[in-house]
Amino acid sequence: xxxxxxxxxxxxxxxxxxxxxxxxxxxxxxxxxxxxxxxxxxxxxxxxxxxxxxxxxxxxxxxxxxxxxxxxxxxxxxxxxxxxxxxxxxxxxxxxxxxxxxxxxxxxxxxxxxxxxxxxxxxxxxxxxxxxxxxxxxxxxxxxxxxxxxxxxxxxxxxxxxxxxxxxxxxxxxxxxxxxxxxxxxxxxxxxxxxxxxxxxxxxxxxxxxxxxxxxxxxxxxxxxxxxxxxxxxxxxxxxxxxxxxxxxxxxxxxxxxxxxxxxxxxxxxxxxxxxxxxxxxxxxxxxxxxxxxxxxxxxxxxxxxxxxxxxxxxxxxxxxxxxxxxxxxxxxxxxxxxxxxxxxxxxxxxxxxxxxxxxxxxxxxxxxxxxxxxxxxxxxxxxxxxxxxxxxxxxxxxxxxxxxxxxxxxxxxxxxxxxxxxxxxxxxxxxxxxxxxxxxxxxxxxxxxxxxxxxxxxxxxxxxxxxxxxxxxxxxxxxxxxxxxxxxxxxxxxxxxxxxxxxxxxxxxxxxxxxxxxxxxxxxxxxxxxxxxxxxxxxxxxxxxxxxxxxxxxxxxxxxxxxxxxxxxxxxxxxxxxxxxxxxxxxxxxxxxxxxxxxxxxxxxxxxxxxxxxxxxxxxxxxxxxxxxxxxxxxxxxxxxxxxxxxxxxxxxxxxxxxxxxxxxxxxxxxxxxxxxxxxxxxxxxxxxxxxxxxxxxxxxxxx
Amino acid sequence: xxxxxxxxxxxxxxxxxxxxxxxxxxxxxxxxxxxxxxxxxxxxxxxxxxxxxxxxxxxxxxxxxxxxxxxxxxxxxxxxxxxxxxxxxxxxxxxxxxxxxxxxxxxxxxxxxxxxxxxxxxxxxxxxxxxxxxxxxxxxxxxxxxxxxxxxxxxxxxxxxxxxxxxxxxxxxxxxxxxxxx
Numbered sequence: 001x002x003x004x005x006x007x008x009x010x011x012x013x014x015x016x017x018x019x020x021x022x023x024x025x026x027x028x029x030x031x032x033x034x035x036x037x038x039x040x041x042x043x044x045x046x047x048x049x050x051x052x053x054x055x056x057x058x059x060x061x062x063x064x065x066x067x068x069x070x071x072x073x074x075x076x077x078x079x080x081x082x083x084x085x086x087x088x089x090x091x092x093x094x095x096x097x098x099x100x101x102x103x104x105x106x107x108x109x110x111x112x113x114x115x116x117x118x119x120x121x122x123x124x125x126x127x128x129x130x131x132x133x134x135x136x137x138x139x140x141x142x143x144x145x146x147x148x149x150x151x152x153x154x155x156x157x158x159x160x161x162x163x164x165x166x167x168x169x170x171x172x173x174x175x176x177x178x179x180x181x182x183x184x185x186x187x188x189x190x191x192x193x194x195x196x197x198x199x200x201x202x203x204x205x206x207x208x209x210x211x212x213x214x215x216x217x218x219x220x221x222x223x224x225x226x227x228x229x230x231x232x233x234x235x236x237x238x239x240x241x242x243x244x245x246x247x248x249x250x251x252x253x254x255x256x257x258x259x260x261x262x263x264x265x266x267x268x269x270x271x272x273x274x275x276x277x278x279x280x281x282x283x284x285x286x287x288x289x290x291x292x293x294x295x296x297x298x299x300x301x302x303x304x305x306x307x308x309x310x311x312x313x314x315x316x317x318x319x320x321x322x323x324x325x326x327x328x329x330x331x332x333x334x335x336x337x338x339x340x341x342x343x344x345x346x347x348x349x350x351x352x353x354x355x356x357x358x359x360x361x362x363x364x365x366x367x368x369x370x371x372x373x374x375x376x377x378x379x380x381x382x383x384x385x386x387x388x389x390x391x392x393x394x395x396x397x398x399x400x401x402x403x404x405x406x407x408x409x410x411x412x413x414x415x416x417x418x419x420x421x422x423x424x425x426x427x428x429x430x431x432x433x434x435x436x437x438x439x440x441x442x443x444x445x446x447x448x449x450x451x452x453x454x455x456x457x458x459x460x461x462x463x464x465x466x467x468x469x470x471x472x473x474x475x476x477x478x479x480x481x482x483x484x485x486x487x488x489x490x491x492x493x494x495x496x497x498x499x500x501x502x503x504x505x506x507x508x509x510x511x512x513x514x515x516x517x518x519x520x521x522x523x524x525x526x527x528x529x530x531x532x533x534x535x536x537x538x539x540x541x542x543x544x545x546x547x548x549x550x551x552x553x554x555x556x557x558x559x560x561x562x563x564x565x566x567x568x569x570x571x572x573x574x575x576x577x578x579x580x581x582x583x584x585x586x587x588x589x590x591x592x593x594x595x596x597x598x599x600x601x602x603x604x605x606x607x608x609x610x611x612x613x614x615x616x617x618x619x620x621x622x623x624x625x626x627x628x629x630x631x632x633x634x635x636x637x638x639x640x641x642x643x644x645x646x647x648x649x650x651x652x653x654x655x656x657x658x659x660x661x662x663x664x665x666x667x668x669x670x671x672x673x674x675x676x677x678x679x680x681x682x683x684x685x686x687x688x689x690x691x692x693x694x695x696x697x698x699x700x701x702x703x704x705x
Numbered sequence: 706x707x708x709x710x711x712x713x714x715x716x717x718x719x720x721x722x723x724x725x726x727x728x729x730x731x732x733x734x735x736x737x738x739x740x741x742x743x744x745x746x747x748x749x750x751x752x753x754x755x756x757x758x759x760x761x762x763x764x765x766x767x768x769x770x771x772x773x774x775x776x777x778x779x780x781x782x783x784x785x786x787x788x789x790x791x792x793x794x795x796x797x798x799x800x801x802x803x804x805x806x807x808x809x810x811x812x813x814x815x816x817x818x819x820x821x822x823x824x825x826x827x828x829x830x831x832x833x834x835x836x837x838x839x840x841x842x843x844x845x846x847x848x849x850x851x852x853x854x855x856x857x858x859x860x861x862x863x864x865x866x867x868x869x870x871x872x873x874x875x876x877x878x879x880x881x882x883x884x885x886x887x
Contacts, residue, residue: 003835003836007836007839007870007873010869010872010873011866011869011870011873014869014872015869039880040873040876040877040880041876043875043876043877043879043880044872044873044875044876046879047875047876047879048872056875056879057825057843057847057875057878057879059847059850060750060787060847060848060850061818062749062750064815064818065750065787065790065818065822067815067818068787068790068791068794068815068818068819068822069735069736069786069787069790245759290759631861634861638857638858638861
């Protein structure tokens with residue numbers, strides 16, 4: 001009791017005038033407490049007034065703190081590890097220290113890696129690491145370092161003994177001198193050989209970098225299999241915990257599940273660095289590097305390493321494709337490509353431009369090949385004036401943008417924006433990317449990644465530009481329709497969609513957007529019809545499949561809705577909206593444990609989407625996990641200034657049956673498009689829809705119940 | 706049902722499991738920087754914490770609890786890293802310090818600073834017993850280098866509370882360190 005009242009009294013006194021302070025202290029029932037507060041207030045006054053104390057606790061003296069760290073960095077090397085006698089330290093890495101040691105029993109020299117204490121603690125992580133390290137070692141591949149033993153020191157630290165081969169790491173080699181192109185390709189092929197052996201047994205390295213490659217007389221050798229896993233501590237982890245950001249694949253930086261293609265990316269980074277002497281993603285700090293990895297194309301090898309043949313450049317640049325499915329699909333393939341005869345020789349034809357263009361065309365063809373052919377056909381049908389571009393690269397960028405746009409996660413939408421902009425940088429009269437850009441900006445706000453105020457001007461400008469460039473482009477009018485629907489101009493929206501469908505009735509996205517408008521207008525049959533049309537035209541359009549599930553949920557056909565939503569997750573695994581509605585249906589049917597899995601997935605990707613946090617908090621409470629529920633709601637209260645958080649609070653109130661406060665909030669926020677869809681369809685809002693105030697709420701934005 | 710931001714200290718999320726892991730990370734990152742550029746090494750607390758976040762961003766504890774929580778845990782880990790360094794330095798000094806990197810004229814100042822940090826740490830331990838939330842605010846601001854808004858977000862309290870806690874803690878610690886426990 002005393003602790004709290006002292007704290008409260010002090011806080012109150014801080015904000016009071018001197019006379020009030022006296023009154024406060026005098027009226028406090030406990031004199032000991034009021035005396036303590038009086039003393040602390042006096043100290044506070046001294047600290048804020050007196051010059052000589054201005055620095056007290058002001059901030060850490062970084063220079064001194066650094067010197068302290070330097071001074072204590074003595075790390076006594078042990079004399080023995082297990083039965084081995086330490087000869088000398090070979091090096092120190094992020095995961096531990098490597099020593100040259102002697103095995104007195106066998107009389108041979110070995111290398112020992114002593115792992116840092118944090119990597120030795122978790123028994124299950126250690127077990128997984130041991131399994132993987134042993135499995136990789138058992139492959140007996142000349143390009144994977146053989147492990148002899150995994151043991152523990154007397155103070156429980158983990159160590160690994162390995163064959164010792166005199167040599168140097170690739171990092172050391174690179175810092176000595178630039179490698180010849182033929183050596184780079186040879187080393188790359190050998191690393192790929194080692195990876196191929198591991199991958200064929202389901203082992204992913206996750207931390208390929210020059211420090212983990214040894215150059216021995218027998219060739220390049222990969223070390224540290226499994227280490228990334230031990231640092232990760234969880235099975236789903238990717239090893240980002242240990243990897244230097246610079247070599248991580250985009251999926252690794254996101255913490256997504258990674259497979260062998262992540263190693264192929266990292267090898268691409270290593271190859272690039274060997275050739276150019278700089279890394280492809282070399283920003284100043286970790287965060288900026290991660291941004292580059294996710295969004296930027298590295299400087300073209302044709303420029304960064306002009307002596308490299310375009311074939312070789314293409315192979316390496318393909319390793320660095322943001323989309324794992326676009327990378328070489330096996331390390332074995334990559335190894336044989338890197339060994340192709342004549343690869344290291346520069347093309348000696350008339351002009352370098354010719355093979356380069358050929359390479360671009362190839363990439364474009366490869367990019368389109370993985371897309372559903374139907375959606376390509378959709379964009380290629382009836383080409384009027386300026387919808388198409390002569391620039392293959394611009395077209396390729398546009399197609400890849402739409403591919404990213406299909407998944408509504410933040411990073412995908414950001415990539416889409418970047419790709420559309422890159423396409424426009426190449427051909428500014430290309431109308432389609434403008435329309436797509438408008439849609440993407442609208443989605444950025446719909447999913448709560450950016451406030452509407454900042455996307456509205458950009459979306460408007462992009463849609464207007466698309467219409468100006470090509471007034472007969474259906475996609476441009478559909479973007480306008482989507483924009484109007486999102487901005488509450490429902491009649492204008494309807495007109496734009498009709499115009500778009502008149503121009504081209506075969507665009508699946510137009511039908512999809514139109515069905516959203518019909519949903520919020522309370523025309524469910526027509527909405528279902530348009531949705532059906534869009535799926536007829538493009539059965540694998542992920543978000544239209546999701547929307548089909550939502551329409552079914554609105555009709556209380558939960559089982560069919562589940563089938564459709566699950567199907568849309570098959571088409572695109574990272575689909576927060578599908579997870580959200582699956583979770584909401586589960587929760588409405590009181591299947592809370594199942595609901596939680598879906599809602600957590602949705603919340604992780606798009607915490608700002610209307611209703612996700614409310615459904616999550618509700619489900620957590622039902623599972624008696626109130627503390628977590630509270631913290632979800634607490635975050636909304638903390639930042640309750642945004643429209644989205646207000647909406648989410650209103651949802652939360654409604655789901656919990658607090659209709660008065662829910663309607664009170666709803667009546668003062670901007671009801672955006674996803675919110676209106678939620679009001680119409682969210683299974684957890686059935687009680688709200690039954691309330692007499694619901695029709696009035698809809699009428700306030702010009703909608704019929 | 707309306708939720709109110711409770712600002713009782715008992716409501717603060719526990720800093721349990723994450724701290725030791727971040728501790729190892731921070732020390733490792735600092736050491737790596739140190740081995741690269743020990744001539745001009747300056748501890749960048751916020752950057753260290755940030756890098757540790759990137760490295761641990763896949764840890765389940767981190768993802769479920771979120772970034773603000775991580776920063777609070779990292780501030781405590783930073784405190785431990787520095788106190789460990791200060792203690793190691795003190796022990797080496799008492800043991801003759803033969804293996805120490807010589808810092809010449811700087812040495813005395815560094816030692817003094819290390820002693821100050823140890824004293825502050827002891828005072829914080831006392832403050833934490835009575836006013837745990839206030840001690841956490843000090844950790845975040847002083848060791849984590851965070852601003853008022855970030856501290857508020859990390860601890861789930863309002864910026865106003867952060868400010869008054871900070872004033873209270875500073876006064877309390879000053880009192881403790883200069884006058885002694887009462």
